[in-house]
Amino acid sequence: MTDPCLICMKPINDGLTWQGLLNLEKKKTLCADCSKRFVRADIIEEGPVLDRVHSLYAYDDAMRDWLHQYKFLQDVALADVFADELKKALGGKDIIVPIPMHPERAVERTFSHVETLLDRAKRPYRQLLEKTTVSVMGEKSRQERLQMEPLFRLADTATIEPVTYLLVDDIYTTGTTLRQAAELLKEAGAERVEAVTLIRSIQN
Ligand SMILES: [Zn+2]
Numbered sequence: 001m002t003d004p005c006l007i008c009m010k011p012i013n014d015g016l017t018w019q020g021l022l023n024l025e026k027k028k029t030l031c032a033d034c035s036k037r038f039v040r041a042d043i044i045e046e047g048p049v050l051d052r053v054h055s056l057y058a059y060d061d062a063m064r065d066w067l068h069q070y071k072f073l074q075d076v077a078l079a080d081v082f083a084d085e086l087k088k089a090l091g092g093k094d095i096i097v098p099i100p101m102h103p104e105r106a107v108e109r110t111f112s113h114v115e116t117l118l119d120r121a122k123r124p125y126r127q128l129l130e131k132t133t134v135s136v137m138g139e140k141s142r143q144e145r146l147q148m149e150p151l152f153r154l155a156d157t158a159t160i161e162p163v164t165y166l167l168v169d170d171i172y173t174t175g176t177t178l179r180q181a182a183e184l185l186k187e188a189g190a191e192r193v194e195a196v197t198l199i200r201s202i203q204n
Contacts, residue, residue, distance in 0.1 A: 043058065117170065125168070129154065153184070163190070171199040178195050
C-alpha cells in the first residue's frame with residue numbers, strides 16, 4: 001500500500017514495477033492527475049542587488065491551490081510535494097538563508113512555512129535575518145511605516161562572510177522582501193546574494 005495523494009487524498013495507483021518492489025523508485029507524493037497540474041517554469045531573473053533569482057513555478061491555478069492549502073490551511077505535509085525539486089535547485093555549496101516569517105503572522109500561523117520547506121528538502125540553513133517589528137502607534141499610518149522602515153535586521157549572532165548567500169522564500173512577487181534582505185547581507189559583506197523561490201507571481 002502506498003500513501004494517498006497529498007492533495008486530493010485519492011490512493012496513488014502507479015502499478016507494480018520492479019524498481020518499486022526494490023524500493024529504488026522515489027516515493028510518490030501525488031497521484032498522476034494532481035502531478036500533471038504542476039508544470040515547471042524555471043524563471044531566472046538577474047539584477048544588481050539580488051544577483052540572481054530562480055523561481056521554480058509560475059503562479060498558476062495549481063500553485064495557488066497548493067499555496068492556500070499549505071500556508072493558510074496549514075497542511076504541513078504539502079511541503080513534501082516539492083522537497084526533491086527544491087533540494088536540487090538549492091544545490092549544496094551556498095549558505096542558505098530563509099526569509100523569516102513576520103512576527104504578526106507568526107501568531108496567526110503555527111508553523112514557519114519556508115523553514116519547513118527546507119527541512120523537508122533536507123537542506124541545512126542559517127537563520128541570519130530577523131524581521132523588525134513595525135510599531136502601530138503614532139500618527140503615521142501602518143502602511144507608511146511599512147514603506148519607510150526596514151523589514152529586516154541581521155540576527156545578533158550572524159557573521160557574514162565574503163561568499164554567496166542563497167535566500168529562500170515561497171513566493172516572489174514585487175521583490176521588495178528579497179531585495180531588502182540581499183541589501184542587508186551585502187552591506188554586511190556578502191559577495192553575492194542569490195535567491196530560490198518556489199513561485200514567481202507577476203503582478204499586472
Ligand atoms: Zn491527487
